[in-house]
Amino acid sequence: MTRSVESRFLAIVGTTIFILVVPLFALFLSLATERASNELQQNLDILLAANAQALAKPLWDFDQESVEQITATIVSNGPVSRVNVKDVSGGIAVSMPALPKWPKNGLESITREIFYRAVEGPKLVGTITIYYSRIDIFSSLRQAEVMLIGIFMLAVIGVVGAAIIGNRLMVMKPLLKLTAAIEATRRLGSRHHVDWQSNDEIGRLARSFNAMQIKLEQEEGELRLAHRRATDIYNTTPAMLFSLDEEDRITGVSDYWLLATGYQRQQIVGRRFIELVPPEARAAYLERKKTRSIADVLEATTQFVCADGIVMDVLIAEANRKIEGAEEDLSLSVMTDVTALKQSEERNHRQAITDHLTGLRNRQGFETALDSEIAATDAAGEELACIFVDLDRFKWINDNLGHQAGDLVLCRFVERMQEQLPKGAIAARLGGDEFAILLRGVAIEDVATGISRALCDIFVDPMSIEGSTVRLSASIGIALYPRHAANAAELLQKSDMAMYSKKRDGKNGAQLYDPQIQDHTRRRAEIERDIEEGLKEDWFDAFFQPIVEVESGRTVGYEALMRLVHPQRGIVPPAEMICVAEETGAISRLGGHVLEKALSNLARLSAATGNHDAYLAVNFSPLQFDASLPVRLAALTAHFDIAPRRIVIEITEATLLHDNPQIRTILDEFSRYGYRLALDDFGTGYSSLSYLNRFPVDIVKIDQSFIRSLTEDEPELRHKSRMLVEGITAISHKMECTVVAEGIETDEQRRILEEFGVDYGQGYHFARPQPLPKLIELALSAPANLPKVSAG
Numbered sequence: 001m002t003r004s005v006e007s008r009f010l011a012i013v014g015t016t017i018f019i020l021v022v023p024l025f026a027l028f029l030s031l032a033t034e035r036a037s038n039e040l041q042q043n044l045d046i047l048l049a050a051n052a053q054a055l056a057k058p059l060w061d062f063d064q065e066s067v068e069q070i071t072a073t074i075v076s077n078g079p080v081s082r083v084n085v086k087d088v089s090g091g092i093a094v095s096m097p098a099l100p101k102w103p104k105n106g107l108e109s110i111t112r113e114i115f116y117r118a119v120e121g122p123k124l125v126g127t128i129t130i131y132y133s134r135i136d137i138f139s140s141l142r143q144a145e146v147m148l149i150g151i152f153m154l155a156v157i158g159v160v161g162a163a164i165i166g167n168r169l170m171v172m173k174p175l176l177k178l179t180a181a182i183e184a185t186r187r188l189g190s191r192h193h194v195d196w197q198s199n200d201e202i203g204r205l206a207r208s209f210n211a212m213q214i215k216l217e218q219e220e221g222e223l224r225l226a227h228r229r230a231t232d233i234y235n236t237t238p239a240m241l242f243s244l245d246e247e248d249r250i251t252g253v254s255d256y257w258l259l260a261t262g263y264q265r266q267q268i269v270g271r272r273f274i275e276l277v278p279p280e281a282r283a284a285y286l287e288r289k290k291t292r293s294i295a296d297v298l299e300a301t302t303q304f305v306c307a308d309g310i311v312m313d314v315l316i317a318e319a320n321r322k323i324e325g326a327e328e329d330l331s332l333s334v335m336t337d338v339t340a341l342k343q344s345e346e347r348n349h350r351q352a353i354t355d356h357l358t359g360l361r362n363r364q365g366f367e368t369a370l371d372s373e374i375a376a377t378d379a380a381g382e383e384l385a386c387i388f389v390d391l392d393r394f395k396w397i398n399d400n401l402g403h404q405a406g407d408l409v410l411c412r413f414v415e416r417m418q419e420q421l422p423k424g425a426i427a428a429r430l431g432g433d434e435f436a437i438l439l440r441g442v443a444i445e446d447v448a449t450g451i452s453r454a455l456c457d458i459f460v461d462p463m464s465i466e467g468s469t470v471r472l473s474a475s476i477g478i479a480l481y482p483r484h485a486a487n488a489a490e491l492l493q494k495s496d497m498a499m500y501s502k503k504r505d506g507k508n509g510a511q512l513y514d515p516q517i518q519d520h521t522r523r524r525a526e527i528e529r530d531i532e533e534g535l536k537e538d539w540f541d542a543f544f545q546p547i548v549e550v551e552s553g554r555t556v557g558y559e560a561l562m563r564l565v566h567p568q569r570g571i572v573p574p575a576e577m578i579c580v581a582e583e584t585g586a587i588s589r590l591g592g593h594v595l596e597k598a599l600s601n602l603a604r605l606s607a608a609t610g611n612h613d614a615y616l617a618v619n620f621s622p623l624q625f626d627a628s629l630p631v632r633l634a635a636l637t638a639h640f641d642i643a644p645r646r647i648v649i650e651i652t653e654a655t656l657l658h659d660n661p662q663i664r665t666i667l668d669e670f671s672r673y674g675y676r677l678a679l680d681d682f683g684t685g686y687s688s689l690s691y692l693n694r695f696p697v698d699i700v701k702i703d704q705s706f707i708r709s710l711t712e713d714e715p716e717l718r719h720k721s722r723m724l725v726e727g728i729t730a731i732s733h734k735m736e737c738t739v740v741a742e743g744i745e746t747d748e749q750r751r752i753l754e755e756f757g758v759d760y761g762q763g764y765h766f767a768r769p770q771p772l773p774k775l776i777e778l779a780l781s782a783p784a785n786l787p788k789v790s791a792g
Contacts, residue, residue: 016159025152040079044110044132047077052114052128059087059125060116062626064094065585071096079132081107087126107131119631178206185213240335244318248272257335262307278303278311301338313342355429357407358414366428366436370488373426373438374481380440384481385448387437388495389417389455392473392507394433397465405465406433409472412463420454422447436492445480445512452476452510459508473508475499484513497521527580530572534564535586535593541565542598543769544605547617547740547762550754557615557648558605559762560598561769562590578621587621596636601772603640609779617648617678627662630669644674648699652680664695671696678740682728692735700732704743704763710752726756733757 051074058066067085074083075096085094111129115122181194193213194206234241234254240261241254249272258265277285281303288300298318303311318333353365361369370386377384391413398406410433417435421427426438439448455474462471477498485491494513501520502511511517534540544558564572581587595618602616620629637644649670667677678699679692692700702725709721725741732739741753744763753761770778 013159013163016162017156021152021156021159025149028148028152040132044079044130047074047080048110048112048128048130052112055085055128056114056116056125059085059092059114060118060123061588061628062087062091063588064092065589067092067094068096074130080130081133082131084129084131085126088124092126108134175202178202178209181209240314240337242273242333242335243331244273244333245331248274251331260337261304267307276305278305301342304335312337313339358410358429360414360435361426361428363428363430366426366430366438367488367492369426369428370438370492373440374488374491377440377481382440382442383444383483384491385437385439385444386479386481386491386495387439387448387452387455387510388477388479388492388499389435389437390475390499390503391433392475392503393470394472397470397472401465401468401470405468405470408465409463409470413458416458417455420451420458422451436495445478448478448480449510449512452478456509475503475507476510477502477513478510479513523576524580527577528584528586530564530566531577531581531584531586531590534566535589539564539566540590540594540597541771542594542601543771544598544601544616544775545762545769546767546775547615547760548766550741550750550758550761553766555614556760557617558602558775559617559650559769560594560601560619562594563769563771582621582623585623587623591621591624592632595633599636599640599642602646603642604772605775605779606642608776611779612643613646615646615648615676616642617650619650619680622652625663625666627666629666630673630675633670633675634673645676648676648678650678650680650701667695681742682732692732692737697735697737699738699740700728701740701742702728702758707741707743707749707753707763708745710749711746722752722756725753725758729756729758 051070054070055067057063058070071083071085071094074080083094083096086092109129109131111127113124114126114128116125117123178194193210197203197206234252235256237254238256239254240257242250242257243252245251250269253263253265253268258268274282274286285300285302288302289298291298298320299315300318301313301315304314305311315336315338316333317336318331320331353361353368355362373384391409394406394409397409410429414427414429414435417427417437421437422439424440428436430436437451439451441447455476459472459474462469477495477500479485479491479495479498481491484494494517497517498511498513501514501517502509505511530539541563542560543563545561546555547557547559548555562574562578564574564577566572577590578587581590598616598618606612606614633647633649634644637647651667670677676698677696678701679695679697680701681703682700706721706725706728709717710725712718712721729739738759739757741749741758741761742763744750744753744761744765746765749763750761750765
């Protein structure tokens with residue numbers, strides 16, 4: 001009985017690989033994946049639990065910056081792809097990163113509720129959701145497991161090697177003679193026979209090969225018939241088929257190609273294909289032909305001129321094959337009419353770079369145009385102006401009249417704006433109420449300035465929107481290339497900076513970029529850095545300025561004033577710092593830090609001097625007023641063992657201006673806890689007198705501008721100021737309010753205020769704001785100046 005060569009070969013390879021290696025490898029990968037998934041799930045549960053606790057207080061305090069910092073820390077964790085944090089009110093919604101890179105394996109998510117342990121018990125303050133990538137098979141492997149896989153691979157190589165050796169010994173050797181006979185037949189065309197005798201498959205194959213040679217003559221005839229049939233199929237296939245030679249000449253076309261293009265075969269065969277491409281598209285087509293894809297197949301789109309002159313867009317798929325021993329290569333191309341598809345792509349492209357509301361370019365389209373305009377500006381040696389427009393008070397329209405009204409305002413503005421733009425100008429809506437305009441030319445600054453003035457004039461008359469009359473204005477920034485910027489990004493940035501500079505200076509107008517704007521930006525960045533470093537390194541301190549009784553000169557209290565004690569620059573004034581902190585949202589952290597310092601200093605001052613009657617006046621920014629402020633202040637005063645009557649909260653007209661019910665509730669809470677309220681800068685607002693009646697005010701502080709005017713050289717101004725101060729004092733006393741005069745700098749001013757009956761005063765005449773150690777030193781050296789009775 002003969003043994004099969006094929007059965008022996010398949011037995012060696014198949015048994016080794018499919019029975020031994022594959023099941024074990026699959027089982028190993030499955031176990032490794034399950035282990036890695038469990039570990040990842042445990043790590044993410046721990047990460048979610050820890051950060052949910054960390055986020056509780058910032059969400060409770062509405063501290064968005066801390067929420068963003070904690071969120072950024074979570075995102076930095078390797079497996080985490082995205083983090084969403086929301087509070088229950090919707091006021092805080094943080095998602096990082098803004099544009100995540102989604103993993104190809106997909107995402108899983110875990111959501112956890114965040115509870116804040118308040119005095120009343122746990123409070124639900126928000127949720128946190130973590131998105132992480134799924135574990136795939138290969139990313140779960142450890143180093144040791146990879147080494148084990150390597151061992152498996154060595155085993156596979158061994159099996160394959162055994163198969164090759166077996167194949168060489170049992171298959172290849174007897175087949176060499178058969179291969180030689182076949183090669184001779186191929187090269188010489190003669191009918192060679194195989195000299196091999198055996199009882200296995202090779203012997204049967206040799207006998208079959210010898211019999212096949214006899215039939216070749218018959219099969220050649222059949223091949224000629226098949227060629228004729230293939231030609232018929234080539235001509236009848238409903239596709240535009242054609243062939244080219246090495247010189248790009250058309251060697252053959254199908255009947256369907258002739259029908260679709262309108263040409264006759266004798267007109268077209270022998271012509272170069274490039275001659276049928278419009279002249280303006282030939283260079284691009286030849287460039288595309290230089291690139292070949294896998295399997296040596298060219299796919300390129302170009303334009304094609306039909307016999308009747310109609311130009312259509314076509315997709316050409318061209319395949320070339322080099323045939324060994326043949327005089328010409330095998331070439332076959334398929335041409336497809338894609339005119340409708342190209343038109344659809346152009347429509348989609350226009351939609352992708354167009355703002356759907358206004359019809360202008362969107363940000364993507366503007367950035368593309370900006371790059372092109374800069375290149376054209378360089379080529380022509382001209383200037384390029386970028387006008388950045390931001391509509392003032394637009395948010396008020398959206399919030400009060402609705403987004404539909406806001407959209408109508410934008411459309412009307414665009415209509416009037418386009419009437420002012422010269423030919424060739426490029427306008428875009430960058431988002432929201434921000435627009436940008438590009439103007440190119442020689443000495444373009446005057447043109448850009450004139451257009452900016454015209455855009456501002458659009459809002460001289462109010463707009464009537466859905467029955468409501470609205471007034472807007474425009475803040476405009478102008479930057480020029482290459483005068484102000486070296487590239488597209490810098491040009492857009494500096495026009496934006498110029499716009500914000502104008503908005504800070506009062507809005508409603510145009511501002512040409514100036515290097516000082518960038519200096520202001522650097523100064524602002526420096527202040528922001530000082531705030532963050534000061535909070536981190538504890539550079540902030542609360543200086544105290546004494547408040548004295550005008551008649552006796554004894555100290556009755558202090559006003560806490562924030563100071564930054566910089567290790568290199570010394571004491572930094574707080575005015576700019578407070579403005580920047582209010583703009584960046586850091587005022588809550590900064591105010592809370594200084595408040596704690598002030599109360600701590602008061603407790604230390606009281607302990608050092610033995611005086612527990614002097615009060616402390618503290619200031620809050622309007623942005624710090626939230627429902628939790630009274631509770632937090634009460635907790636701090638209790639912590640430092642300070643009686644509530646010793647704390648005076650100074651409020652300004654900016655805090656009370658809109659008569660917000662929430663502000664009134666907070667002020668009532670302060671009074672309920674026993675804190676006193678002082679109306680700061682009295683006399684400078686629009687309706688200061690009404691505040692004495694509407695709010696629980698205990699102390700009135702007369703603004704220092706009136707105090708300075710008491711001793712002015714101009715008699716009329718001096719007389720009016722004295723009447724105002726005397727009147728404010730009388731009215732305040734009638735309302736049972738204590739009167740404090742600010743900014744007393746001379747003894748003459750003190751005497752005048754004493755005549756008017758002003759109770760207390762503060763200013764450089766008495767003392768400047770001082771750090772705690774200096775105050776303790778002065779108090780201990782002059783005990784007679786300490787207050788003997790309560791400041792109430």
